[in-house]
Amino acid sequence: MRYEVDAGGRRVRIDASPDGRMLVDGRVVAYDAREIVPGRHWSLVIEGRAHEVVLLGGDPQRMRVDGREAVVVAYDERTLAARRDRALAGGGRHEVRAPMPGLLKAVHVREGDVVERGGALATLEAMKMENELRAPARAKVQRLAAAAGAKVEGGALIAVLVDEPV
Numbered sequence: 001m002r003y004e005v006d007a008g009g010r011r012v013r014i015d016a017s018p019d020g021r022m023l024v025d026g027r028v029v030a031y032d033a034r035e036i037v038p039g040r041h042w043s044l045v046i047e048g049r050a051h052e053v054v055l056l057g058g059d060p061q062r063m064r065v066d067g068r069e070a071v072v073v074a075y076d077e078r079t080l081a082a083r084r085d086r087a088l089a090g091g092g093r094h095e096v097r098a099p100m101p102g103l104l105k106a107v108h109v110r111e112g113d114v115v116e117r118g119g120a121l122a123t124l125e126a127m128k129m130e131n132e133l134r135a136p137a138r139a140k141v142q143r144l145a146a147a148a149g150a151k152v153e154g155g156a157l158i159a160v161l162v163d164e165p166v
Helices: 077-089
Strands: 002-007 010-016 021-024 029-037 043-045 049-057 063-065 069-078 092-095 102-107 120-126 128-136 139-144 156-162
Touching: 049 128, 069 077, 120 156
Parallel strands: none
Antiparallel strands: 002 010, 002 069, 010 021, 021 029, 029 043, 043 049, 049 063, 063 069, 092 156, 102 120, 120 128, 139 156
């Protein structure tokens, strides 16, 4: 799986494979990952050096790495493709897509609602964590493509928004 990760002001491209190797910005790195608490706590050994990683939640995602808190934003290849599609579409139209497969726990808006930038649109439960899907700009909800209780795939369309002037 391919990821782009923003951590500490630095963007890194990671291609991870289950065989214990990954590419980090094109460089081969050996790793071993052990899940201690499902979906929340891992022990990682990267090039022979042990690390403890604990997800703390939030939006953006906060985690503790070796006892130090950090904000980390990771985009998988489906999310990156969806972002490229939105950028190409342009024109004040925004497609909000599921960043990963999961259960749509709640939809907080209705068609016709105007939401502020950063306003909560929906809550997606994935890997035993709840993720808030937020409005990328002040916009009007033009269409809802999924309802609460729906199981969605990564990249699935959740809502279509159109820019709303202030």
